[in-house]
Amino acid sequence: MKISGNAVLITGGATGIGFSLAAELLQADNTVIVCGRRESSLKEAKQKLPQLHIKVCDVSKEQQRTELVRWVTSDFNDVNILVNNAGIQRMINFKTGKSNRSPDEDEIDINFKAPVHLCELFIPRLMEKKTSAIVNVSSGLGFCPLAMMPVYCATKAAIHSFTVSLRHQLRSTPVKVFEIIPPIVDTELDKGARDKRGQRDRGIPASEVAIAVMQALEHDEYEKAVGMAKGIQEEVRTNPEQLFQRMNQW
Ligand SMILES: NC(=O)c1ccc[n+]([C@@H]2O[C@H](COP(=O)([O-])OP(=O)(O)OC[C@H]3O[C@@H](n4cnc5c(N)ncnc54)[C@H](OP(=O)(O)O)[C@@H]3O)[C@@H](O)[C@H]2O)c1
Numbered sequence: 151m152k153i154s155g156n157a158v159l160i161t162g163g164a165t166g167i168g169f170s171l172a173a174e175l176l177q178a179d180n181t182v183i184v185c186g187r188r189e190s191s192l193k194e195a196k197q198k199l200p201q202l203h204i205k206v207c208d209v210s211k212e213q214q215r216t217e218l219v220r221w222v223t224s225d226f227n228d229v230n231i232l233v234n235n236a237g238i239q240r241m242i243n244f245k246t247g248k249s250n251r252s253p254d255e256d257e258i259d260i261n262f263k264a265p266v267h268l269c270e271l272f273i274p275r276l277m278e279k280k281t282s283a284i285v286n287v288s289s290g291l292g293f294c295p296l297a298m299m300p301v302y303c304a305t306k307a308a309i310h311s312f313t314v315s316l317r318h319q320l321r322s323t324p325v326k327v328f329e330i331i332p333p334i335v336d337t338e339l340d341k342g343a344r345d346k347r348g349q350r351d352r353g354i355p356a357s358e359v360a361i362a363v364m365q366a367l368e369h370d371e372y373e374k375a376v377g378m379a380k381g382i383q384e385e386v387r388t389n390p391e392q393l394f395q396r397m398n399q400w
Pocket of ligand 1: 166168234238239260290331336339
């Protein structure tokens, strides 16, 4: 699809992969709207990219999702691309019970329920456009889990499965459905957990994922694994058990 002249909503677009993608899209002459929970991050993002449109929204809350879609579609009637990028990642040890699962910040709500509901709200509008797209950001960990973050990996596996079905359902409509599968990326996602467990690999820069998204859009590559995620996606088909053991040596 064409990569200029679109109007794009990126959830979680004030930082990390979403912010880098916003920068690429603005550079290519698109209108870009980003949302997130922290007003401070959104303002910081707008300071760096003044053309950005920003909106405080917690996508894990149903009412805020509905309000976001109402606001976006009234102020930016031409929105034709939804990027479901907002996400959190938590280490959860089920041996110690539920204590380390925050009820205020639920990975299932943010990483899975929100994208599904936003798709539901947007699809009728996207179907009216000449060309439109949904871009869901999953993860290499949706293909082979890291057992120390079991819920995160399950939400990413769910987003992959959902995206495959959605693409099939929408195949005869103007709505193209993309999945971007990043590897480890150097962002704030882990909230310092990589440092705590002594992980030296900080991952690739967010800008590399953003460039991959632009290429996927331009060449209609509907399922795009980036960097090491390509290897995971391939090996999980041929050698799943050994891959899991290798990724979970802790
Ligand atoms: N970094 C990696 O290694 C990696 C690998 C594979 C996939 N991914 C995926 O890439 C996506 C982007 O993550 P990132 O790495 O760029 O991390 P990030 O910099 O932490 O970005 C996540 C963004 O989501 C927003 N967000 C979180 N919860 C939200 C909510 N309830 N409502 C609205 N916005 C919310 C955050 O802003 P607020 O906190 O202000 O809300 C933040 O801007 C995620 O889906 C992640 O799972 C990342």
